[in-house]
Amino acid sequence: MAEINCEGRSTREINSEIRRVIAAGDADIVLKNPLARHNLGVAILDPVRIRIEGSVGYYCAGLIDGPRFEIMESAGWGLAESMMGGEVVVHGSAGNGAAAAIRGGTVVIHGDAAARLGVSMKGGTVLVAGSCGYMAGFMGQKGTMIVCGDAGDAFADSMYETVCFVGGNVAGLGTDAVVESPGKDDIAFLDSTLAQYLPGSQKRGNDFKKIVAGRKLWNFDKREWKVWQEAL
């Protein structure tokens, strides 16, 4: 296991050291004293495990494909942004725009997520043990979002094919978001995902409501101008 002490080093030096350690063949890396700094562990494309012992700032684990990040405290804006694959687990809370535009992989947030969770996600899974803030799921194109607690206002606004599950209350649905009852497959998926990532959770698959796009905004029809008037 390689240990990298962030103290006294610039972010560029830390990220270069991570790459050097990976190139040398070490697959387990621990970052100490991260001090909530921005841009740590960006664009790592190898199946390594990186544990960050503390909080991280903006854009941690962005653009990654393959590694598993474990952040022991909280994360700032843009966590795992545009991730292609891998896992990012945050033991604290996450700031705005967590898991935005991810294309694959899994993001797990043990605390709460702030505004714009998983906006424009194009694949992958986002799992929040706590609650999420304003406008989560906006324009989600694919993938799955699971929020065990409450969801904020404008939830799942203007989505394409992202599927959302909420275990608590939704403060307000976004435009074209509709609530469905989860099917058998949905409940089985939720149970297995919770068992894998949040084994201590009291939630069960049938506790969740399912929220998907109503598909009324997918195609423009001038005869439905009232729908668009409300949406815009």
Add this chain to the structure above:
Amino acid sequence: MLVVYCEYPKTMCGIVGFLAKRSDQQAAVGCTILGMLKALGCRGPDSAGVALFGSPDDGRYIVRVKLGDSGEFDNKVRLLAGAVDATGVQDFSTTASYVRFTVAGATDLQRLTRSIESLDRDFEVVSIGHKLEIVKQTGSPENLENTYHVSRLKGTHGVGHTRLSTESRVDLSHSQPFWSHGYPDLAIVHNGHITNYHQLRRRYEQRAVHFYTENDSEVVAIYLAEQLKTGAGLEEALQRMLRDLDGSYSCLVATERQLGFVKDTFALKPLVMTETDDFVAVATEEIAIRSAIPGTYSVREAQVREVRVWQR
């Protein structure tokens, strides 16, 4: 010694707030807030400032007057000293661009302010309060410390600001925190844009409210002072602000006994917070809190439209 790396591009103003829950008036609030500001210095290198609350309340008002932005102030100090000599002034002192003195609690603050500011076009009463003291200047938090030794100031709570100017001048008056002129012990710091600033300013100016700057943050202080004057509590005033002030903003507000924040209706500006049994800390970025306050605690981002107020 903790080294903070400002290696990121200039982004936008940084704001910080700290409230010691248990400590008496000798808590090292100046040191904590300065440490938080240093970590955010790269967000806004144009100016830095703090508003600290903590001087023992002996019923007198502390007055801080800006003499000018630069140059030799000896003549201005003599002018000011002579003018206020007959008003029962005590503790008159000068440091760099500021004169500081105290006046009796029964003083008419509006009249005092007018009389001071009519002496010289550069004079501005930067703060008045039983406990409030605002110190700000252009340049970095390190410059602020070198000039005013902010880290030595003790107190109970306070707010701080590092500024990246986007729309108005870079000078001491346009720096933050802002005091709402005429309303004692109220200071605000703001990161963002008040998009209906010009509309609000016009309305206030029609009612003869004087604006000292072209900084949209100034209207926040004026607005909140007006709300508090009408009898609203700070939390209610901040809720009303969400209704009346448009734009993207995170604001911190401190009064004699309170620290509060408000986050805009779209959550477009960052603000994180932590609260323990001992303290409350709020900042634009978590790095500010982690850099200045050791220990184990959790930090979270404030949610959209969130308003919080802590009382001492």
